[in-house]
Amino acid sequence: MNLIALEDYFGPFWNHGEDTPETRAAATQLLVAVNRALEAAIADGVVLILNPKTGSYVSGEGNGGFRGRASPVGPPGSKHRSAHAIDIYDPLRLFACWCLRNEARLRELGIAGMERPEWTPTWTHLQDLPVRSGTWCFVPSDTPPLAAALPEQDRAA
Template sequence: MISLNDYVGPHSHSKDWNAERRAHAEALLPPVNALLAEAVADGIKLHTNPATGSYVSGQTMGGFRPQDCTQGAPGSSHKQGQAVDVYDPLHKLAPWCLANLDRLEAHGLYMEHPDATPTWCHLTTRAPKSGRRAFYP
Protein backbone atom coordinates (compact mmCIF):
# COMPACT_ATOMS: atom_id res chain seq x y z
CA MET A 1 0.00 0.00 0.00
CA ILE A 2 1.08 3.66 0.23
CA SER A 3 3.57 4.49 2.98
CA LEU A 4 4.30 7.92 4.39
CA ASN A 5 7.67 7.82 2.58
CA ASP A 6 5.90 6.99 -0.70
CA TYR A 7 3.53 9.89 -0.10
CA VAL A 8 6.09 12.59 0.69
CA GLY A 9 8.47 11.33 -2.01
CA PRO A 10 11.46 13.59 -2.64
CA HIS A 11 9.96 16.42 -0.57
CA SER A 12 10.76 15.10 2.92
CA HIS A 13 13.32 17.86 3.49
CA SER A 14 11.10 20.66 2.20
CA LYS A 15 10.40 23.42 4.73
CA ASP A 16 6.74 22.94 3.77
CA TRP A 17 6.69 19.35 5.06
CA ASN A 18 5.86 20.42 8.60
CA ALA A 19 4.20 18.71 11.58
CA GLU A 20 0.70 19.83 10.59
CA ARG A 21 0.97 18.56 7.02
CA ARG A 22 2.59 15.34 8.19
CA ALA A 23 -0.35 14.84 10.61
CA HIS A 24 -2.77 15.40 7.71
CA ALA A 25 -0.92 12.77 5.66
CA GLU A 26 -0.90 10.36 8.60
CA ALA A 27 -4.70 10.80 8.79
CA LEU A 28 -5.08 10.38 5.00
CA LEU A 29 -3.12 7.21 4.35
CA PRO A 30 -4.90 4.65 6.59
CA PRO A 31 -8.34 5.23 5.00
CA VAL A 32 -6.79 5.36 1.52
CA ASN A 33 -4.97 2.07 2.13
CA ALA A 34 -8.13 0.49 3.55
CA LEU A 35 -10.07 1.56 0.46
CA LEU A 36 -7.34 0.21 -1.83
CA ALA A 37 -7.45 -3.12 0.02
CA GLU A 38 -11.22 -3.28 -0.57
CA ALA A 39 -10.72 -2.51 -4.26
CA VAL A 40 -8.13 -5.29 -4.54
CA ALA A 41 -10.51 -7.68 -2.75
CA ASP A 42 -13.11 -6.79 -5.40
CA GLY A 43 -10.68 -7.69 -8.20
CA ILE A 44 -9.10 -4.32 -8.99
CA LYS A 45 -5.40 -4.72 -9.81
CA LEU A 46 -3.19 -1.94 -8.51
CA HIS A 47 -0.15 -0.96 -10.56
CA THR A 48 3.20 0.34 -9.39
CA ASN A 49 4.12 3.64 -11.01
CA PRO A 50 7.55 3.15 -12.63
CA ALA A 51 8.39 6.82 -11.94
CA THR A 52 7.77 6.64 -8.17
CA GLY A 53 8.21 2.93 -7.46
CA SER A 54 4.93 3.05 -5.55
CA TYR A 55 1.18 3.43 -6.09
CA VAL A 56 1.58 7.22 -6.07
CA SER A 57 0.93 8.72 -9.51
CA GLY A 58 2.93 11.31 -11.42
CA GLN A 59 6.65 11.95 -11.49
CA THR A 60 7.06 13.53 -8.04
CA MET A 61 3.85 15.48 -7.36
CA GLY A 62 1.16 12.80 -6.89
CA GLY A 63 1.46 12.91 -3.12
CA PHE A 64 2.64 15.85 -1.05
CA ARG A 65 3.40 19.04 -2.99
CA PRO A 66 5.53 21.90 -1.63
CA GLN A 67 3.89 25.33 -1.57
CA ASP A 68 6.00 26.58 -4.51
CA CYS A 69 4.86 23.72 -6.75
CA THR A 70 3.20 25.13 -9.86
CA GLN A 71 1.02 22.04 -10.26
CA GLY A 72 -2.42 22.46 -8.71
CA ALA A 73 -4.08 25.37 -6.96
CA PRO A 74 -2.32 27.40 -4.23
CA GLY A 75 -4.59 25.90 -1.53
CA SER A 76 -4.50 22.43 -3.05
CA SER A 77 -5.24 19.52 -0.72
CA HIS A 78 -1.95 17.99 -1.95
CA LYS A 79 -0.13 21.03 -0.54
CA GLN A 80 -1.81 20.47 2.83
CA GLY A 81 -1.04 16.73 2.96
CA GLN A 82 -4.71 15.86 2.49
CA ALA A 83 -4.77 14.24 -0.97
CA VAL A 84 -3.02 11.60 -3.00
CA ASP A 85 -3.19 10.65 -6.67
CA VAL A 86 -3.15 6.87 -6.96
CA TYR A 87 -1.58 5.53 -10.16
CA ASP A 88 -4.43 4.13 -12.30
CA PRO A 89 -3.01 3.66 -15.83
CA LEU A 90 -5.79 1.33 -16.99
CA HIS A 91 -8.48 3.56 -15.45
CA LYS A 92 -10.06 0.79 -13.37
CA LEU A 93 -9.68 2.09 -9.81
CA ALA A 94 -11.39 5.48 -10.26
CA PRO A 95 -14.54 4.01 -11.87
CA TRP A 96 -14.63 1.35 -9.12
CA CYS A 97 -14.51 4.12 -6.52
CA LEU A 98 -17.30 6.00 -8.30
CA ALA A 99 -19.44 2.85 -8.24
CA ASN A 100 -18.67 2.40 -4.52
CA LEU A 101 -19.17 5.87 -3.06
CA ASP A 102 -20.57 4.27 0.09
CA ARG A 103 -17.11 2.84 0.71
CA LEU A 104 -15.50 6.24 0.26
CA GLU A 105 -18.01 7.65 2.73
CA ALA A 106 -17.27 4.87 5.23
CA HIS A 107 -13.59 5.86 5.08
CA GLY A 108 -14.20 9.62 5.12
CA LEU A 109 -12.79 10.05 1.61
CA TYR A 110 -13.73 12.11 -1.42
CA MET A 111 -12.55 11.76 -5.02
CA GLU A 112 -12.19 13.78 -8.17
CA HIS A 113 -14.58 12.47 -10.81
CA PRO A 114 -12.98 9.80 -13.05
CA ASP A 115 -13.75 11.94 -16.13
CA ALA A 116 -11.15 14.41 -14.81
CA THR A 117 -8.52 11.81 -13.87
CA PRO A 118 -7.72 9.59 -16.88
CA THR A 119 -4.66 7.79 -15.47
CA TRP A 120 -4.92 8.40 -11.73
CA CYS A 121 -7.46 8.36 -8.91
CA HIS A 122 -7.44 11.48 -6.73
CA LEU A 123 -8.46 10.70 -3.14
CA THR A 124 -8.73 13.27 -0.36
CA THR A 125 -9.95 13.65 3.19
CA ARG A 126 -10.92 17.27 2.49
CA ALA A 127 -14.55 17.72 1.54
CA PRO A 128 -15.16 19.85 -1.54
CA LYS A 129 -17.44 22.89 -1.27
CA SER A 130 -20.19 20.88 -2.99
CA GLY A 131 -20.00 18.19 -0.31
CA ARG A 132 -20.21 15.52 -3.02
CA ARG A 133 -18.13 12.36 -2.65
CA ALA A 134 -17.17 12.56 -6.35
CA PHE A 135 -16.51 16.08 -7.56
CA TYR A 136 -15.04 17.92 -10.53
CA PRO A 137 -11.89 19.92 -9.78
Protein backbone atom coordinates in the same frame (compact mmCIF):
# COMPACT_ATOMS: atom_id res chain seq x y z
CA MET B 1 0.03 -3.54 5.45
CA ASN B 2 0.85 -0.05 4.28
CA LEU B 3 0.51 -0.03 0.52
CA ILE B 4 1.50 3.63 0.46
CA ALA B 5 4.00 4.78 3.08
CA LEU B 6 4.43 8.30 4.40
CA GLU B 7 7.70 8.60 2.45
CA ASP B 8 5.88 7.65 -0.77
CA TYR B 9 3.26 10.30 -0.12
CA PHE B 10 5.77 13.10 0.46
CA GLY B 11 7.97 11.95 -2.43
CA PRO B 12 10.57 14.62 -3.27
CA PHE B 13 9.22 16.79 -0.42
CA TRP B 14 10.19 14.21 2.21
CA ASN B 15 12.73 15.65 4.67
CA HIS B 16 12.82 19.02 2.91
CA GLY B 17 11.28 21.12 5.66
CA GLU B 18 7.63 20.99 4.64
CA ASP B 19 6.88 17.59 6.16
CA THR B 20 6.05 19.35 9.43
CA PRO B 21 4.31 17.61 12.35
CA GLU B 22 1.05 19.09 11.01
CA THR B 23 1.40 17.87 7.42
CA ARG B 24 2.75 14.50 8.60
CA ALA B 25 -0.28 14.07 10.87
CA ALA B 26 -2.68 15.04 8.09
CA ALA B 27 -0.93 12.70 5.63
CA THR B 28 -0.94 9.84 8.12
CA GLN B 29 -4.69 10.19 8.60
CA LEU B 30 -5.27 10.41 4.84
CA LEU B 31 -3.13 7.33 4.20
CA VAL B 32 -4.99 5.24 6.76
CA ALA B 33 -8.17 5.82 4.75
CA VAL B 34 -6.49 5.48 1.34
CA ASN B 35 -4.59 2.30 2.23
CA ARG B 36 -7.79 0.70 3.53
CA ALA B 37 -9.53 1.69 0.29
CA LEU B 38 -6.72 0.16 -1.79
CA GLU B 39 -6.83 -3.05 0.27
CA ALA B 40 -10.60 -3.28 -0.20
CA ALA B 41 -10.23 -2.73 -3.95
CA ILE B 42 -7.54 -5.43 -4.18
CA ALA B 43 -9.75 -7.79 -2.18
CA ASP B 44 -12.47 -7.14 -4.77
CA GLY B 45 -10.10 -8.12 -7.58
CA VAL B 46 -8.87 -4.71 -8.73
CA VAL B 47 -5.37 -4.93 -10.20
CA LEU B 48 -3.23 -2.03 -9.04
CA ILE B 49 -0.09 -1.07 -10.93
CA LEU B 50 3.02 0.49 -9.46
CA ASN B 51 3.91 3.81 -11.08
CA PRO B 52 7.36 3.30 -12.66
CA LYS B 53 8.06 7.03 -12.14
CA THR B 54 7.54 6.95 -8.36
CA GLY B 55 8.01 3.26 -7.56
CA SER B 56 4.76 3.38 -5.59
CA TYR B 57 1.01 3.62 -6.20
CA VAL B 58 1.31 7.42 -6.11
CA SER B 59 0.69 8.94 -9.55
CA GLY B 60 2.71 11.56 -11.38
CA GLU B 61 6.40 12.36 -11.19
CA GLY B 62 6.66 13.70 -7.66
CA ASN B 63 3.50 15.80 -7.39
CA GLY B 64 0.85 13.09 -6.97
CA GLY B 65 1.04 13.14 -3.20
CA PHE B 66 2.06 16.10 -1.08
CA ARG B 67 2.84 19.30 -2.97
CA GLY B 68 5.22 21.73 -1.35
CA ARG B 69 5.57 25.42 -2.11
CA ALA B 70 7.93 24.67 -4.99
CA SER B 71 5.47 22.35 -6.72
CA PRO B 72 4.33 23.81 -10.05
CA VAL B 73 1.38 21.41 -10.33
CA GLY B 74 -2.21 22.37 -9.49
CA PRO B 75 -3.75 25.44 -7.87
CA PRO B 76 -2.37 27.05 -4.68
CA GLY B 77 -5.49 26.01 -2.72
CA SER B 78 -5.15 22.36 -3.74
CA LYS B 79 -5.81 19.82 -0.98
CA HIS B 80 -2.49 18.22 -2.01
CA ARG B 81 -0.73 21.20 -0.40
CA SER B 82 -2.25 20.57 3.03
CA ALA B 83 -1.74 16.77 2.82
CA HIS B 84 -5.44 16.08 2.43
CA ALA B 85 -5.38 14.70 -1.14
CA ILE B 86 -3.61 12.03 -3.16
CA ASP B 87 -3.52 10.89 -6.79
CA ILE B 88 -3.43 7.11 -7.20
CA TYR B 89 -1.71 5.79 -10.34
CA ASP B 90 -4.58 4.30 -12.34
CA PRO B 91 -3.82 4.11 -16.06
CA LEU B 92 -6.34 1.29 -16.62
CA ARG B 93 -9.10 3.15 -14.68
CA LEU B 94 -9.87 -0.01 -12.70
CA PHE B 95 -9.51 1.74 -9.35
CA ALA B 96 -11.60 4.72 -10.51
CA CYS B 97 -14.40 2.36 -11.56
CA TRP B 98 -14.18 0.58 -8.22
CA CYS B 99 -14.35 3.91 -6.35
CA LEU B 100 -17.45 4.95 -8.30
CA ARG B 101 -19.12 1.66 -7.37
CA ASN B 102 -18.08 1.97 -3.71
CA GLU B 103 -18.77 5.56 -2.70
CA ALA B 104 -20.58 4.49 0.48
CA ARG B 105 -17.64 2.32 1.61
CA LEU B 106 -15.17 5.08 0.83
CA ARG B 107 -17.21 7.64 2.76
CA GLU B 108 -17.22 5.26 5.70
CA LEU B 109 -13.43 5.06 5.54
CA GLY B 110 -13.17 8.85 5.61
CA ILE B 111 -12.70 9.59 1.91
CA ALA B 112 -14.74 12.77 1.52
CA GLY B 113 -14.29 13.41 -2.18
CA MET B 114 -13.12 12.15 -5.55
CA GLU B 115 -12.41 14.19 -8.65
CA ARG B 116 -14.57 13.31 -11.64
CA PRO B 117 -12.63 10.77 -13.75
CA GLU B 118 -13.07 12.86 -16.92
CA TRP B 119 -10.46 15.22 -15.44
CA THR B 120 -8.10 12.49 -14.19
CA PRO B 121 -7.37 10.32 -17.24
CA THR B 122 -4.54 8.21 -15.78
CA TRP B 123 -4.99 8.63 -12.04
CA THR B 124 -7.69 8.74 -9.34
CA HIS B 125 -7.78 11.74 -7.01
CA LEU B 126 -9.10 11.12 -3.50
CA GLN B 127 -9.27 13.56 -0.59
CA ASP B 128 -10.37 13.39 3.03
CA LEU B 129 -11.92 16.86 3.15
CA PRO B 130 -15.17 17.61 1.30
CA VAL B 131 -15.48 20.28 -1.37
CA ARG B 132 -17.64 23.29 -0.52
CA SER B 133 -20.60 22.06 -2.57
CA GLY B 134 -20.57 18.77 -0.69
CA THR B 135 -20.56 16.83 -3.96
CA TRP B 136 -18.65 13.58 -3.49
CA CYS B 137 -17.57 13.01 -7.11
CA PHE B 138 -16.86 16.58 -8.16
CA VAL B 139 -15.68 18.54 -11.20
CA PRO B 140 -12.24 19.84 -10.19
CA SER B 141 -11.75 22.73 -12.60
CA ASP B 142 -13.20 24.98 -15.28
CA THR B 143 -11.01 23.41 -17.96
CA PRO B 144 -12.56 21.03 -20.51
CA PRO B 145 -12.55 17.32 -19.59
CA LEU B 146 -9.48 15.28 -20.56
CA ALA B 147 -11.21 11.92 -20.98
CA ALA B 148 -14.58 10.32 -21.55
CA ALA B 149 -16.83 9.42 -18.65
CA LEU B 150 -16.53 5.87 -17.33
CA PRO B 151 -19.38 3.35 -17.76
CA GLU B 152 -20.02 3.50 -13.98
CA GLN B 153 -20.82 7.20 -14.28
CA ASP B 154 -23.30 6.71 -17.12
CA ARG B 155 -25.08 4.12 -15.01
CA ALA B 156 -25.32 6.53 -12.08
CA ALA B 157 -26.47 9.49 -14.19
